Amino acid sequence: MAPVNPPMIAPSILSADFAHLADEIDAIGGHGMVGGADWVHVDVMDAHFVPNLTLGLPVVQSILKTTDIPIDCHLMIDDPGRWAPPYAEAGAYNVTFHAEATDDPVPVAKDIRAAGAKAGLSIKPNTPLDPYLEILPAFDTLLVMSVEPGFGGQSFMPQVLDKVTRMRSLVDSGELQILIEIDGGINADTIEQAAEAGVDCFVAGSAVYSAADPADAVRNLRAQVTSVRS
Numbered sequence: 696m697a698p699v700n701p702p703m704i705a706p707s708i709l710s711a712d713f714a715h716l717a718d719e720i721d722a723i724g725g726h727g728m729v730g731g732a733d734w735v736h737v738d739v740m741d742a743h744f745v746p747n748l749t750l751g752l753p754v755v756q757s758i759l760k761t762t763d764i765p766i767d768c769h770l771m772i773d774d775p776g777r778w779a780p781p782y783a784e785a786g787a788y789n790v791t792f793h794a795e796a797t798d799d800p801v802p803v804a805k806d807i808r809a810a811g812a813k814a815g816l817s818i819k820p821n822t823p824l825d826p827y828l829e830i831l832p833a834f835d836t837l838l839v840m841s842v843e844p845g846f847g848g849q850s851f852m853p854q855v856l857d858k859v860t861r862m863r864s865l866v867d868s869g870e871l872q873i874l875i876e877i878d879g880g881i882n883a884d885t886i887e888q889a890a891e892a893g894v895d896c897f898v899a900g901s902a903v904y905s906a907a908d909p910a911d912a913v914r915n916l917r918a919q920v921t922s923v924r925s
């Protein structure tokens with residue numbers, strides 16, 4: 696069964712020009728652009744949980760001042776219990792942290808929700824879904840990684856789609872209410888497989904920001920999902 700909500704596209708600014716972030720975010724949906732990005736996906740990496748370092752809270756606070764598009768923070772960091780809630784307090788719409796980064800995800804989700812944001816749980820490609828199923832009611836979003844977290848521009852791992860299919864049936868049967876998001880290697884060649892498996896929200900970094908017109912790339916990706924679903 697296909698999701699009932701319209702497909703969402705969340706461009707990752709990891710592939711944008713960090714010296715011109717306001718313009719880069721405008722290019723995917725600023726100023727009320729029709730059919731632009733649904734969320735701006737911001738990859739926070741700490742060089743501990745993943746072998747890469749990107750940006751942190753001060754940059755997210757600045758981004759929040761420059762756009763009305765909801766901000767989707769993907770925290771690839773250790774100790775999310777300490778560091779995740781401030782992103783919610785700052786005004787991020789959705790704050791996702793990694794299941795592998797903590798032994799106790801539910802209190803972190805509660806703190807994120809108490810600070811006014813949606814709470815997301817992310818799982819790496821080799822992390823099974825089953826051990827987390829019973830805690831998913833504490834979350835609004837499940838982010839299924841389709842590459843090893845840490846870098847943009849990697850190849851899509853189709854084997855993670857079994858987890859998406861499973862989640863889709865749990866949501867469609869009413870057992871869970873959660874948004875299914877996928878992240879990594881999503882482009883014109885891969886998005887239809889992910890759509891068929893039942894993803895609601897598609898993160899795309901290099902596919903959007905390497906395009907001559909990033910907003911057009913967003914619209915084209917969304918149109919591919921819509922055509923698969925119809």
Ligand SMILES: O=C(CO)[C@@H](O)[C@H](O)COP(=O)(O)O
Pocket residue numbers: 707709710736738769842843844845846847848849878879880881898899900901902
């Ligand atoms: O979280 C990550 C990488 O760890 C992603 O959000 C990437 O930034 C997506 O980039 P592409 O794979 O779409 O180029």
Ligand SMILES: [Fe+2]
Pocket residue numbers: 707736737738769878898
């Ligand atoms: Fe991400």
